[in-house]
Amino acid sequence: MRVVVFNCGSSSLKYRLIDMPGETELAAGEAERVGPKTALPGCIHHTALGGQEDHTLAMPDHGTAFLAVMKLLERDARLVPEAIGHRMVHGGPLFKDHVVVDETVFQRLHEVQDLAPIHNPPALRLLGACRQLYPNLPETVVFDTAFHSTIGAAAREYALPYRLARAHGFRKYGFHGTSHQYVAEEAAKFLGVPLGELRAVSCHLGSGGASLCAISNGRSLDNSMGYSPLQGLVMSTRSGDLDPSIALSLVARAAGDGRAIESMLNRKSGLLGLTGISADIRDLITADGASDNALARAAQVYLWRIRKYLGSYLVVTRRPHCIIFTDTIGEKIPAVRWAVTAGLAALGVAIDVRKNAEVKSLPADLATPASRVRILAIATNEEIAIARASYNLLRRAGRPS
Amino acid sequence: MNALVLIPGQVGLRYASVALESGAVSSVAFRGRAASLPDLQTALAARSSHPAIDVVSMRALYGGQDFTAPAVLDTANENRLLGLLRQAPLAVAQTRALAEQARSAFPKIPITLAFETSFFVNLPARETTYALPCDSGIAARRWGYHGLFHEAALDHLAAMAAGGERPARVLSICLDTRPEIAAVYRRTPLLVTSGSTPVEGLPGEHSCGDIDPAIPLALASDPTVGPERTNIMLTQESGFFGLLGRPATLAEVLTSKRARMNKVRELLLYRMLLAAGSALAALEGLDAIVFSGRYAQQAAPVAEYLVPRLEQTLDLDPGTLPWQICPASLTTIVAEAGVTALLGRRAPEP
Numbered sequence A: 001m002r003v004v005v006f007n008c009g010s011s012s013l014k015y016r017l018i019d020m021p022g023e024t025e026l027a028a029g030e031a032e033r034v035g036p037k038t039a040l041p042g043c044i045h046h047t048a049l050g051g052q053e054d055h056t057l058a059m060p061d062h063g064t065a066f067l068a069v070m071k072l073l074e075r076d077a078r079l080v081p082e083a084i085g086h087r088m089v090h091g092g093p094l095f096k097d098h099v100v101v102d103e104t105v106f107q108r109l110h111e112v113q114d115l116a117p118i119h120n121p122p123a124l125r126l127l128g129a130c131r132q133l134y135p136n137l138p139e140t141v142v143f144d145t146a147f148h149s150t151i152g153a154a155a156r157e158y159a160l161p162y163r164l165a166r167a168h169g170f171r172k173y174g175f176h177g178t179s180h181q182y183v184a185e186e187a188a189k190f191l192g193v194p195l196g197e198l199r200a201v202s203c204h205l206g207s208g209g210a211s212l213c214a215i216s217n218g219r220s221l222d223n224s225m226g227y228s229p230l231q232g233l234v235m236s237t238r239s240g241d242l243d244p245s246i247a248l249s250l251v252a253r254a255a256g257d258g259r260a261i262e263s264m265l266n267r268k269s270g271l272l273g274l275t276g277i278s279a280d281i282r283d284l285i286t287a288d289g290a291s292d293n294a295l296a297r298a299a300q301v302y303l304w305r306i307r308k309y310l311g312s313y314l315v316v317t318r319r320p321h322c323i324i325f326t327d328t329i330g331e332k333i334p335a336v337r338w339a340v341t342a343g344l345a346a347l348g349v350a351i352d353v354r355k356n357a358e359v360k361s362l363p364a365d366l367a368t369p370a371s372r373v374r375i376l377a378i379a380t381n382e383e384i385a386i387a388r389a390s391y392n393l394l395r396r397a398g399r400p401s
Numbered sequence B: 001m002n003a004l005v006l007i008p009g010q011v012g013l014r015y016a017s018v019a020l021e022s023g024a025v026s027s028v029a030f031r032g033r034a035a036s037l038p039d040l041q042t043a044l045a046a047r048s049s050h051p052a053i054d055v056v057s058m059r060a061l062y063g064g065q066d067f068t069a070p071a072v073l074d075t076a077n078e079n080r081l082l083g084l085l086r087q088a089p090l091a092v093a094q095t096r097a098l099a100e101q102a103r104s105a106f107p108k109i110p111i112t113l114a115f116e117t118s119f120f121v122n123l124p125a126r127e128t129t130y131a132l133p134c135d136s137g138i139a140a141r142r143w144g145y146h147g148l149f150h151e152a153a154l155d156h157l158a159a160m161a162a163g164g165e166r167p168a169r170v171l172s173i174c175l176d177t178r179p180e181i182a183a184v185y186r187r188t189p190l191l192v193t194s195g196s197t198p199v200e201g202l203p204g205e206h207s208c209g210d211i212d213p214a215i216p217l218a219l220a221s222d223p224t225v226g227p228e229r230t231n232i233m234l235t236q237e238s239g240f241f242g243l244l245g246r247p248a249t250l251a252e253v254l255t256s257k258r259a260r261m262n263k264v265r266e267l268l269l270y271r272m273l274l275a276a277g278s279a280l281a282a283l284e285g286l287d288a289i290v291f292s293g294r295y296a297q298q299a300a301p302v303a304e305y306l307v308p309r310l311e312q313t314l315d316l317d318p319g320t321l322p323w324q325i326c327p328a329s330l331t332t333i334v335a336e337a338g339v340t341a342l343l344g345r346r347a348p349e350p
Helices: A062-074 A103-115 A120-133 A146-150 A162-168 A177-191 A244-253 A258-267 A270-275 A281-285 A293-316 A327-332 A334-341 A353-357 A382-396 B037-046 B075-083 B089-105 B147-161 B214-221 B226-236 B239-244 B250-255 B259-283 B300-313 B330-343
Strands: A002-008 A012-019 A024-032 A043-048 A051-056 A083-088 A139-143 A200-205 A210-216 A219-223 A322-326 A374-377 B002-009 B012-021 B024-034 B055-060 B111-115 B169-174 B180-185 B188-192 B288-292 B323-325
Touching: A002 A062, A002 A120, A002 A382, A012 A062, A012 A382, A024 A062, A043 A062, A062 A120, A083 A120, A083 A382, A103 A120, A120 A139, A139 A382, A146 A177, A146 A219, A162 B214, A162 B239, A177 A200, A177 A210, A177 A219, A177 A322, A177 A374, A177 A382, A200 A293, A200 A327, A210 A293, A219 A293, A244 A258, A244 B214, A244 B226, A258 B214, A270 A281, A270 A293, A281 A293, A281 A334, A293 A334, A293 B259, A293 B300, A322 A327, A322 A334, A327 A334, A334 A353, A334 A374, B002 B089, B002 B330, B012 B037, B012 B330, B024 B037, B024 B330, B037 B089, B055 B089, B055 B330, B075 B089, B089 B111, B111 B330, B147 B169, B147 B180, B147 B288, B147 B323, B147 B330, B169 B259, B180 B259, B188 B259, B214 B226, B239 B259, B250 B259, B250 B300, B259 B300, B288 B300
Parallel strands: A002 A083, A083 A139, A200 A322, A322 A374, B002 B055, B055 B111, B169 B288, B288 B323
Antiparallel strands: A002 A012, A012 A024, A024 A043, A043 A051, A200 A210, A210 A219, B002 B012, B012 B024, B169 B180, B180 B188
């Protein structure tokens, strides 16, 4: 079954065509500058069967971009999609698992739009376009939050007035679930541990968002993100954890404009806020701390927050098999892996400096032979994870080709 | 020497008359609770006799970077305190108001201040810093707000070592109305659960503790709630009170057998476990746990939950991670701090 996976950004549309269950990538690409007119025209960078091509065209909405991508794929009979898998960031309390889309599901998805105002609405608009233009193609929605539906009450609930929390849906949802689930599955294979027995701390350290996940018996126990992706680690432009009183002080200073502060905490804080010049830890970790204390301090704050969550989750998972590093920073920046795991021998964690510095291919085990907890670097692949989930859903629904 | 100890709280003033010999508490003559200092004066006047007061020792919540130890309230320190008003308006205003009343009530008696934040003045920048834009206009940093209990707990551990090896890496757990956990290496705190205010951190009897920053923003932006109501909800109507729908002390949460309390206890203990895990990573191991605070004597359920899990992580044999209870009360801690400040002696260095 050829599953085309769509990952919808606010002004972009990424896609991959994957042949399942073999997980062979047949085509991939990205439509850029989707939406209102910009200085440069829209463009689709398309790769298929070893060839690469760029197509310039106006894409005023995601429906147009989707149609253009489908036309590119349909030029070759070997690339005609048989199912569509959509990534959606937030399923809210309504969607505890991934779903096959029907009219009821489509209508209910509108109810969780506001929980991720940047990501969910364009994904939903795309879904609507797909249903209209290709009504006979089976579609699934894979939620970032679904993997975390197993988080227990003690980790999920906030100590807020019960009725208030219920009325507003204030609880931990957790994010990056698709990635955490994928690398947990890969880690289980790599270590030869049944997934249902795997205990791990997964560190999804992206160049933008980042979260840690405590995993026990292959299921999510906890995630550093919360009700929204704002909670948790210091990220490129997100503040992460913050005293609630500070949030309120900021609102007071902005004359009650909570949305402006939300935007500031999501887009202008984190590493960018601390340094004023860079949102990328790669620019800071190599900076000369002696010559620029602000950069060095920002890097320390970023690393320290990861280390604190790592310690928490090492205890919560009770002698985990492994720590997993994934996504751009987790996979490619040895200095980050070293800084957050060094000196943790007492907790059963010992990183091999040489292995960590000289990773040639992934997956890789970076721990010393004596380390009780293995330290793995694993490449995440959210599209494969979405294709897997979509294929399994459709197979259970009796709809594979 | 007799100290009149004043501990201001959200609802009134706790007070006690404490006798000290060689800087250490020998007895507590009386203690009580008053709505304000004038009420206390009335109560004192009504007593047929009470010991002469040599020093008024006050507990102060916030001393900023300026106050690294207990201090005598002289003109210089009063000015320094005034300078902190913008950093912590409510806490500093409360301290100043009470100090003013105390000076008026006891004009010839020296007044001393014992600050909860002094212990945390040198918390590392990586721990104190929030990842906010430089131009946000917020100069907040993380503090701890039970520094007096943590220091007393470390003194207790040192005393219990009695010439033996003192534990270097300590998990200090203050069980109070707003519980707080600190990771301490050789008397230097490396990590603490509270934040720029005591609202952040572990949930308390009425405060929410750690929540997603998007939550206060959502509530403050809601026209039916707004910023002021949000503040009240998070600081007075949340925590155990919010979860249960009625007031409950930490002691009740830790010891009650009622089913509804289990959920609250599990939430609290889980949060404590997360903090303890962070402490292990900060300290690169652990040598001892010490409990202090108003409810320190109810530490057993916390220890039963935390200790086996930490031992498992640290590959220790069951029952080998030591934990102790520091019995000191805030009254005696503040009294001793006052005498230390007055006599110019520093706290005993272990």
